[in-house]
Structure formats: C-alpha cells, structure tokens
Amino acid sequence: MIGRRQMAKCRECGKEFYQKTTRGEFCGDSCRGAYWRRQYRQQAVEEAEERLQARRNGNGHATPEQRKEASEALAKIVQRGQVSGQFRRRI
Numbered sequence: 180m181i182g183r184r185q186m187a188k189c190r191e192c193g194k195e196f197y198q199k200t201t202r203g204e205f206c207g208d209s210c211r212g213a214y215w216r217r218q219y220r221q222q223a224v225e226e227a228e229e230r231l232q233a234r235r236n237g238n239g240h241a242t243p244e245q246r247k248e249a250s251e252a253l254a255k256i257v258q259r260g261q262v263s264g265q266f267r268r269r270i
C-alpha cells in the first residue's frame with residue numbers, strides 16, 4: 180500500500196499530478212520556483228507602486244531624486260518580468 184496519494188492540479192501549469200506531500204501544490208520544483216518568483220515579483224511591483232503613490236500624495240517630503248529612484252526600481256522589476264515571459268500570464 181502506497182500511502183494515500185491524491186491527484187492535485189499544479190498551481191503553476193495546471194497539469195494533474197500525484198501529490199508527494201500534503202503540501203504539494205506544484206508538479207515540480209521548476210513550477211514551484213516559477214510560481215513563487217512571480218508572486219514575489221507581483222508583490223514587489225505593488226509595493227513599489229504603493230511607495231510611489233504615497234510619495235506623490237505624500238506630505239511633500241519626496242524629493243525628485245526619491246521619485247526617480249522609485250520609478251526606476253519599478254521599471255527594473257517590470258523589465259525582469261517581461262524577460263521571463265511568464266509574468267504576463269495573469270488570470
């Protein structure tokens with residue numbers, strides 16, 4: 180008897196696979212990596228946007244230099260996402 184393995188759907192590519200662990204949500208390490216990298220990037224973009232927004236609305240403390248820095252950081256994150264090609268695949 181081989182444990183109670185369950186079929187699960189990969190959260191990254193949607194392929195069905197047998198879960199090796201109860202926490203298995205991905206068919207493989209590459210899918211897990213891709214998923215979390217994208218999640219992290221998505222979060223980083225949102226945080227950068229928030230910071231940018233806060234500075235714009237802010238209390239007048241943002242210097243032009245800070246604003247430039249924030250928009251450059253955002254551009255870098257977006258660029259990296261486009262290189263991987265997976266970033267655009269949002270639901």
Ligand SMILES: [Zn+2]
Nearest residue numbers: 189192206210
């Ligand atoms: Zn997968």
